[in-house]
Amino acid sequence: MTEHEDILRRDPRAEWIARNRLHPLHQAMTQVSAVVRGPSGLIRKNPHQVGFIGPNGIKRIDRLAGNGQTATGAKRRSSAAQEVTLPLHQVVEPNAYIIVVPDMAGGRLTAQDKDILGLAHELAKQRKALNADENLAVVAVCFGESKEAQFDEAGVDRLIHLLSAEYEGFAPEKRLQALLQIESIYQPKHWLFPDSVHGGTDLALRLAVKLDERPAAQAWQVSIDTTTCRAASGSQDIQRETPRILMILEECGQAIDETRHEVLPLALEVESSVEVRLEDKGLIAVDPNAVPLAEAEFILSAGNGIHNWQQFHDCAALLGATEGASRVAVDDGYMPRMRQVGASGTWVTARVYVAVGISGAIQHMQGIGQCDKIVAINTDAGCDMVKRADLAVIADSEEVLAVLCRLAQQHTGKTLEQTETTSEVSHVA
Amino acid sequence: MLPKVLALVSIGRHPQSGRERRAEQDGRAVEMGLCLQERQLMHLSVAHAGNADSSVLRQYAGMGLSKLSVLAQQANEDVLSPLIDYVEAQQASMVLMGVRSEMGQSSGMLPYLLAERLGWPLLPRVAEIQSIEEGVAQVLLALPRGQRRLVSVALPFVATLDNAAKAPRQTAFGPGQRADIEVINTTSIADEVAAQWQFTPAKPRPKRMKVVKAKTAADRFKAATAKPVGGGGKVLKNETVEEKAQAIFDFLLEEKVIR
Ligand SMILES: Cc1cc2nc3c(=O)[nH]c(=O)nc-3n(C[C@H](O)[C@H](O)[C@H](O)COP(=O)(O)OP(=O)(O)OC[C@H]3O[C@@H](n4cnc5c(N)ncnc54)[C@H](O)[C@@H]3O)c2cc1C
Numbered sequence: 001m002t003e004h005e006d007i008l009r010r011d012p013r014a015e016w017i018a019r020n021r022l023h024p025l026h027q028a029m030t031q032v033s034a035v036v037r038g039p040s041g042l043i044r045k046n047p048h049q050v051g052f053i054g055p056n057g058i059k060r061i062d063r064l065a066g067n068g069q070t071a072t073g074a075k076r077r078s079s080a081a082q083e084v085t086l087p088l089h090q091v092v093e094p095n096a097y098i099i100v101v102p103d104m105a106g107g108r109l110t111a112q113d114k115d116i117l118g119l120a121h122e123l124a125k126q127r128k129a130l131n132a133d134e135n136l137a138v139v140a141v142c143f144g145e146s147k148e149a150q151f152d153e154a155g156v157d158r159l160i161h162l163l164s165a166e167y168e169g170f171a172p173e174k175r176l177q178a179l180l181q182i183e184s185i186y187q188p189k190h191w192l193f194p195d196s197v198h199g200g201t202d203l204a205l206r207l208a209v210k211l212d213e214r215p216a217a218q219a220w221q222v223s224i225d226t227t228t229c230r231a232a233s234g235s236q237d238i239q240r241e242t243p244r245i246l247m248i249l250e251e252c253g254q255a256i257d258e259t260r261h262e263v264l265p266l267a268l269e270v271e272s273s274v275e276v277r278l279e280d281k282g283l284i285a286v287d288p289n290a291v292p293l294a295e296a297e298f299i300l301s302a303g304n305g306i307h308n309w310q311q312f313h314d315c316a317a318l319l320g321a322t323e324g325a326s327r328v329a330v331d332d333g334y335m336p337r338m339r340q341v342g343a344s345g346t347w348v349t350a351r352v353y354v355a356v357g358i359s360g361a362i363q364h365m366q367g368i369g370q371c372d373k374i375v376a377i378n379t380d381a382g383c384d385m386v387k388r389a390d391l392a393v394i395a396d397s398e399e400v401l402a403v404l405c406r407l408a409q410q411h412t413g414k415t416l417e418q419t420e421t422t423s424e425v426s427h428v429a
Numbered sequence: 430m431l432p433k434v435l436a437l438v439s440i441g442r443h444p445q446s447g448r449e450r451r452a453e454q455d456g457r458a459v460e461m462g463l464c465l466q467e468r469q470l471m472h473l474s475v476a477h478a479g480n481a482d483s484s485v486l487r488q489y490a491g492m493g494l495s496k497l498s499v500l501a502q503q504a505n506e507d508v509l510s511p512l513i514d515y516v517e518a519q520q521a522s523m524v525l526m527g528v529r530s531e532m533g534q535s536s537g538m539l540p541y542l543l544a545e546r547l548g549w550p551l552l553p554r555v556a557e558i559q560s561i562e563e564g565v566a567q568v569l570l571a572l573p574r575g576q577r578r579l580v581s582v583a584l585p586f587v588a589t590l591d592n593a594a595k596a597p598r599q600t601a602f603g604p605g606q607r608a609d610i611e612v613i614n615t616t617s618i619a620d621e622v623a624a625q626w627q628f629t630p631a632k633p634r635p636k637r638m639k640v641v642k643a644k645t646a647a648d649r650f651k652a653a654t655a656k657p658v659g660g661g662g663k664v665l666k667n668e669t670v671e672e673k674a675q676a677i678f679d680f681l682l683e684e685k686v687i688r
Contacts, residue, residue: 105573107685170570170578172553197573202553205541214622217529217536220634230631233442233531239627251637258642277550277586281579283688284569291575298686319687352686354677373684374662375677381666391680392664393673403674411678411687 008041015039089259091157094137098124099188100156101179102140103198106297106351106372107147109154112194112250117155119222119253120192126224127189136189139266141182143167143175151263155256158266166272170280172199176206177274183211185268188244195219195247204247215245220252288322293339296322299350299371301341303364304328305357305378305397312356315401318408324348326358342367357397360385377401432564432584434471435521436462437478437512440485441531451488454527456597457590459492461525461558464595470561471523476500476515478508481612491605492598498611505624509539511615513546522585523566528554534623537589544587552582554591 017023018036038044050061098120102113109117117138124136137157142148144167151159160182166174182188193204195218208215221228227242230249288296300316301324302309316323325335327342341348343363353371358364360376360383368374376389377400386392393400436459441452462473474496477486481499490497500511516524529537544551556571561584570578571591643649665673681687 170580173550197554201537205537206551208538209541209545215536215538217534217538231535231628232533233444233529233535235442235447235631237629237631238534239629240625251634277582278552279581281567281581283572284577284579285688286575286577295574297574297576298681319681321686352681352684354681373680375680377677381664386662386664388662389664390662391677392662393677394664394666395670395673399670400674400677403671404678407674407678408687411682 008037010037010039010041086153086258086260089155089157089261091135091137091262094135094158096127096134096136097139097158097186097188098136098190098192099139099141099182099186100192101200101203102142103194103196103200104142104144104146104148105198107145108372109148109151110194110196110198111255112196112248114154114255115251115253116192116194116248117253118255119248120190121155121256122253123190123222123224130224138261139186139188141179143171143178144169152260153256155259155261156263157261159263160266160268162268162270169282170278171276172202172206173274173276173278174272175203176210177272178268178270179203179207180210181268181270183207190242191245193245193247195249201247204245208245211245213245214243215247216240216243217247218249219246220249222246222248222252285320288316288320291322293322293324293341293346294348296324296348296350298322298352298354299324299341299348300354300356301325301358302329302335302356303358304332305359306334308398308401309334311398311401311405315405315408318405318412321354322350324353326361326364355385355389356401358385359383360388431470431472432522433519434462434465434473434523434525435516435519436473436475437524437526438475438486438489439477439527439530439532440479440483449483449485451485451597451600452527452531453592454529454590454594456489456492457592457594458525458527459489459494460595460597461555461590463493463598465558465561474498474519474521476512478502478512478615479504481610486610487602487605487608488600489605490608490610491600491602493601493604494608496609496611498613500613500615502615502617504533505620506617507620509542509546510618512539512543514615515613516543516547524549524585524587525555526587526589528589528591540587540589547585547587550582550586552580552586552588554593555588556591556593557595558588 014029017025017029020026036044053059100117100120102109102116104113117140120138124138127134127136138155139158139160140151140156141160143162145163146161162178191207194200204215216227216229218230219227220230222242225242227240227246229238231238298321300319300321302312303326306312306329323339324341325339327340327344329335330337330340340346341364343366345367347367347370349370351372352375353368354375356377365384365388374389376385376392377397378386378394379396381394438455438459439452441450441455443450459475465471466473475489475494476498478500479502481501486497486499500515502508502511524543526540529535540551552568552570554571555568556577557569559567559569564584566582566584568580568582568588570580571593572578641649641652643652665676
């Protein structure tokens, strides 16, 4: 369609009418546009014909005329602004499965999870090339509550979502039982796990032992027939045939970015008969300031916009956040150097980073590049931190922190003295 | 009689020089065993499956062990069945070991295989054993980001040690040399599957590059120059301070960073 529109077609009759001022149609033709393509294909403008007479008798020149509708530049701009909908990758009646068990640390797919989903599709493609009858679906198994909204763009064809509370927290035995059930129903071609401290390795090894397989640990190059794994604390590579169970290192696949996937639910009835010998007593309160800043999950960071420092420290203690600071706060002597976040301080990886009174200088932003969610408290609505933030509050830091302290106290039912003593105890423990 | 804890140790590898050393996590296993012994909770014995002549064993012994048992094995032999026999003969009720060996295949399978064959539960990445009362242990697991989880489990069990566990004490050379190294002969089974694998020095992994899949020059230019902007964030401006703080608090609750 558009290709045809792009081809210039001359209309000799229209050209003739345009040249002949005595032609009865001359007025009507030229009023449409003062721009005419001359016989050589060049654009010719007749300055006398530009514009029209407005309602009150004044000549008006609409300089957008013609441009507004036909200019290709404008068209391209509008198409770039549109959300591109990626093509949908469909798997109809799958007869083979690759199962990915993502970590879902913090309820969302991690970068490693996404890479592994990409790798699963790579393997699927290779298998398809060998055996065209195989309709392979990539299945993700997700335990417990999830906040992930983009399973489709990450490459999940089918999703087994085990929502029940018994899978939450530390429940390797329950999870293993579910995986064994999946194994018996779907007979997956491969099981892919992230080789990570979030529990991927643990679950993979438990499954491998039950299925009597020799898994590939720390795999980093995977094709359907050979796998290369790291061994001997990273000093050696093992090349072997690709096993069914793989634990995959970070950055070993290309995350999906050009297709959408169906995310159809697969039902799974799990009989809960397993004997639970590991009893989860829940997370223990650790002193947030004993956690290394680079690893901390939740950071409350102070900048030049903090004036009441005692209140800031109290708020961090009540919220259970690790303290961070901008360079100005450190240089002014309010915070120790080890708390500085940014290019010349620590690069943090927090899931939630609350920036109080920090303008968002580029040196600071570099340090928080890997943070998931950013909350800004600032008096200046135009500052860079507010632009980057997922939630920004335009208010005085002191007032907001005061209310936050009160809310945290109401929530936990603890006063400041209590939190301080408990954090000390857990630090010793 | 106190119940027995068995720490299994292996030969480590120094990350820079590549020389044999006391393995990080195995040293921690011995340390934890010694602590349990000092707290009068359990009685420690330490075993190694492999070559009895290694000088590294003396480093473990130098932590204050009077005796160390070695299940004599050649390299590349399957250590599983001799270990199981040994654990059963010792009547141990807890086995401590590292997550992954620093030499060899480092697959991390051994603790899981042991636990499965013994029929014991396995605790991954233990940071600390808080107490053992009436055969039930309260164990702290190390989670990423410095977090800890409390798990209670009845003896017997197998546990792997995280690097967050207490660092091993210094070894003393003299006591290490004087310690008794007991060699136990075992039947050996060659690992035929792994014999077919190729072991090569590790190749450096390719670094991931930022690939910009832009179709037009304008898009490429934008990708190269634009500041990373989150965009679409919620901005609260005209609400009362109470509402604003509440919004932040709800956000933190939703992200589960406040408990
Ligand atoms: C080589 C080099 C390296 C650097 N490395 C780092 C680094 O590693 N880390 C780092 O942080 N900086 C670094 N900097 C400094 C950086 O450029 C900025 O100067 C610094 O980050 C600014 O800190 P700030 O945002 O706290 O202060 P400001 O820029 O002064 O911002 C203060 C903010 O607080 C707000 N505010 C003021 N009063 C209130 C109030 N009552 N309530 C709420 N908000 C309020 C203001 O609107 C403003 O946005 C480096 C600079 C250089 C040259």
